[in-house]
Amino acid sequence: MEKKPKICILRWEEGQVLPAQLQLESLPGNSTNPASYPFEVMMLRVKGANMDTIEENPCQEMLDKFIVVCKELAAQGVKAITTSCGFTAYYQEGLAAAVPELVFTSALLQVPFIQTMVGPNRKVAVLTANKYHLREEHLQRAKIVDRDHLVILSLHDQPEWGRIYTHPNEEFNLEAVTDEVVSVVRTGLEENPDIGAVVLECTDLPPYSTRIRDELGIPVFDINTMISYVALSLNEYKMF
Numbered sequence: 633m634e635k636k637p638k639i640c641i642l643r644w645e646e647g648q649v650l651p652a653q654l655q656l657e658s659l660p661g662n663s664t665n666p667a668s669y670p671f672e673v674m675m676l677r678v679k680g681a682n683m684d685t686i687e688e689n690p691c692q693e694m695l696d697k698f699i700v701v702c703k704e705l706a707a708q709g710v711k712a713i714t715t716s717c718g719f720t721a722y723y724q725e726g727l728a729a730a731v732p733e734l735v736f737t738s739a740l741l742q743v744p745f746i747q748t749m750v751g752p753n754r755k756v757a758v759l760t761a762n763k764y765h766l767r768e769e770h771l772q773r774a775k776i777v778d779r780d781h782l783v784i785l786s787l788h789d790q791p792e793w794g795r796i797y798t799h800p801n802e803e804f805n806l807e808a809v810t811d812e813v814v815s816v817v818r819t820g821l822e823e824n825p826d827i828g829a830v831v832l833e834c835t836d837l838p839p840y841s842t843r844i845r846d847e848l849g850i851p852v853f854d855i856n857t858m859i860s861y862v863a864l865s866l867n868e869y870k871m872f
Contacts, residue, residue: 648682661839702731718833740774750828762788
């Protein structure tokens with residue numbers, strides 16, 4: 633009997649992903665690239681999921697759609713649900729309360745755990761696609777209560793990354809994006825030398841995790857560290 637994936641990644645609906653995002657999705661490490669995982673995952677596009685309903689104007693209607701989809705997936709044997717955008721943390725509480733699967737909508741859920749690991753004298757930095765879209769509700773629903781030991785770093789004002797907002801129908805210079813990601817983290821560490829770890833909110837950023845770790849010598853957590861953790865708990869892959 634063919635083994636069915638136990639983890640499903642909920643993606644934006646067809647036709648709602650921008651050209652630059654499609655470039656990022658092609659990179660190994662991106663949450664929507666099957667090559668990113670040493671185990672099988674299911675991927676499902678959800679009608680109505682797009683930049684407006686996930687990143688800019690999250691709403692009850694979208695939560696209701698997620699709930700319907702997840703209940704259907706549970707009936708198919710899916711045991712855990714994650715998503716292709718860190719801002720879906722907005723829906724974490726409502727979705728986890730309504731469906732039977734494990735729900736981990738965003739890499740942000742790791743922040744309290746990592747704050748505990750780095751201890752009371754160090755901070756955790758969150759690198760987000762756009763700090764102006766990272767709302768108080770995202771932090772609350774990810775159970776991030778210790779704000780004194782939290783540093784928010786943002787890519788929104790970087791020349792190349794920012795084109796996704798100013799020139800949404802154009803592609804990225806991927807080499808420039810790579811340099812910007814590392815540069816923003818480097819600057820954050822220089823300004824906050826007590827940062828003990830970095831969390832990448834955006835699911836398009838894990839392709840850069842290895843370079844950040846290698847160049848800056850700091851632990852980096854992302855959606856892939858979390859999905860691997862859950863996969864181990866479900867025996868989707870084994871370490872020995």
